[in-house]
Amino acid sequence: MSEIIRVENLSYIYNQGMPDATKALDDVSFTVEEGDFVGIIGSTGSGKSTLISHFNGLNRPTSGRVLVDGRDLWEQGADLRSFRFLVGLVMQYPEYQLFEETCARDIAYGPRNMGLDEAEVQRRVREAAAFVGLSDELLEKSPFELSGGQKRRVAIAGVMAMHPRVLVLDEPAAGLDPEGRDTILSQIRDYHEKTGITVLLVSHSMEDIAKYANRVLVMHHAKIAMYDTVENVFARAQELLELGLSVPQVTQIFLKLRQMGLDIPADVYTIPYAVKTIQKALAAKQGGGANA
Numbered sequence: 001m002s003e004i005i006r007v008e009n010l011s012y013i014y015n016q017g018m019p020d021a022t023k024a025l026d027d028v029s030f031t032v033e034e035g036d037f038v039g040i041i042g043s044t045g046s047g048k049s050t051l052i053s054h055f056n057g058l059n060r061p062t063s064g065r066v067l068v069d070g071r072d073l074w075e076q077g078a079d080l081r082s083f084r085f086l087v088g089l090v091m092q093y094p095e096y097q098l099f100e101e102t103c104a105r106d107i108a109y110g111p112r113n114m115g116l117d118e119a120e121v122q123r124r125v126r127e128a129a130a131f132v133g134l135s136d137e138l139l140e141k142s143p144f145e146l147s148g149g150q151k152r153r154v155a156i157a158g159v160m161a162m163h164p165r166v167l168v169l170d171e172p173a174a175g176l177d178p179e180g181r182d183t184i185l186s187q188i189r190d191y192h193e194k195t196g197i198t199v200l201l202v203s204h205s206m207e208d209i210a211k212y213a214n215r216v217l218v219m220h221h222a223k224i225a226m227y228d229t230v231e232n233v234f235a236r237a238q239e240l241l242e243l244g245l246s247v248p249q250v251t252q253i254f255l256k257l258r259q260m261g262l263d264i265p266a267d268v269y270t271i272p273y274a275v276k277t278i279q280k281a282l283a284a285k286q287g288g289g290a291n292a
C-alpha cells in the first residue's frame with residue numbers, strides 16, 4: 001500500500017489575531033494509506049470538520065502542511081482545482097447544495113465541470129447512481145421531490161461521479177433514521193470495497209466506526225488522541241470513555257467483565273470480533289465433543 005495523505009504539524013486558527021481566535025487544530029500529524037477506510041471521531045468542537053476541510057483546500061493551514069498523493073496543496077504553482085477532483089468532499093447536509101432541475105443533472109455537474117465528453121458523463125452518472133441505489137425514475141425527478149435520505153444519496157453520487165481517489169464524508173448519515181443510516185453507510189462500504197478508494201468518514205457513532213472503518217482517528221481538543229486499527233483503539237475503551245466518547249454496549253460489557261477480573265482478550269471489544277471469538281469457542285466445543 002502507498003501513502004495517499006500526509007498531514008505534517010498542521011495547525012489551524014480561526015479568526016487569527018482577533019479576540020475570538022480559536023485554535024481548531026494544534027500540531028496534528030498523521031498519514032493515510034491508499035485504500036484505507038478511516039473513521040474520524042471526537043467530541044463536539046474537537047476539530048474534525050476543520051481537519052477534513054484541509055484535504056481539498058477549503059481551508060489553508062495556519063502552519064504545517066497537507067500533502068495529497070505526495071503534492072502539497074498550497075505550494076507555489078499548485079492547482080487547487082485538481083485537488084478538488086482528487087479528493088471528493090461531502091459536507092454535512094450536502095442536500096442543501098443540490099440545485100439542478102433533475103437528480104441526473106445534479107450528479108452530472110461535477111464530471112461535466114471536469115471537461116469529460118457527454119458519453120463519459122452519462123456513463124458515470126449511471127454508475128454512481130447504481131452505487132447509491134438511485135433508480136432511473138428517481139434520476140429524472142427534481143431533487144426537491146425526494147426524501148432526505150434520497151437527496152443525500154444524490155449528493156454523494158455527484159462526488160463519486162468525479163472518480164476521486166479519496167472520498168471524505170462529514171457525518172453522511174446525520175439526521176437519518178436507523179434504516180437510512182445503515183443504507184447509506186453500507187453503500188459507502190460497498191463502494192470502498194469495489195473500487196479500493198480511500199475513505200475518511202467523520203462520525204459521532206462508535207458503533208458505525210466499529211462496523212465500517214479499518215482505522216480510527218480520535219480527535220480531542222484540536223489534537224489527535226489516538227490513531228490506530230479499530231481493534232487497537234477499542235482495546236483502549238476505558239480511555240475512550242474518559243475522552244467523553246460513548247463506546248458500543250458490547251464494548252462496555254466486555255470492559256466491565258475485564259474489570260471484574262475475567263480474562264477477556266481486548267480484541268473482543270467490537271461486535272465482529274466478539275462474534276468471531278464466540279464462533280471459535282463453539283467450534284472448539286463441537287470439536288471437543290466429537291473427540292470425547
Ligand SMILES: Nc1ncnc2c1ncn2[C@@H]1O[C@H](COP(=O)(O)OP(=O)(O)OP(=O)(O)O)[C@@H](O)[C@H]1O
Pocket residue numbers: 014015022023024042043044045046047048049050051
Ligand atoms: N467558522 C468558524 N469560525 C470560528 N470558529 C470556528 C468555525 N468553525 C469551527 N470553529 C471552532 O473551531 C473548533 C473546531 O470546530 P470543528 O467544527 O472543526 O469541530 P468538530 O469536531 O467538527 O465539531 P462537531 O462534531 O460539532 O461538528 C470549535 O471550537 C469551533 O467552535
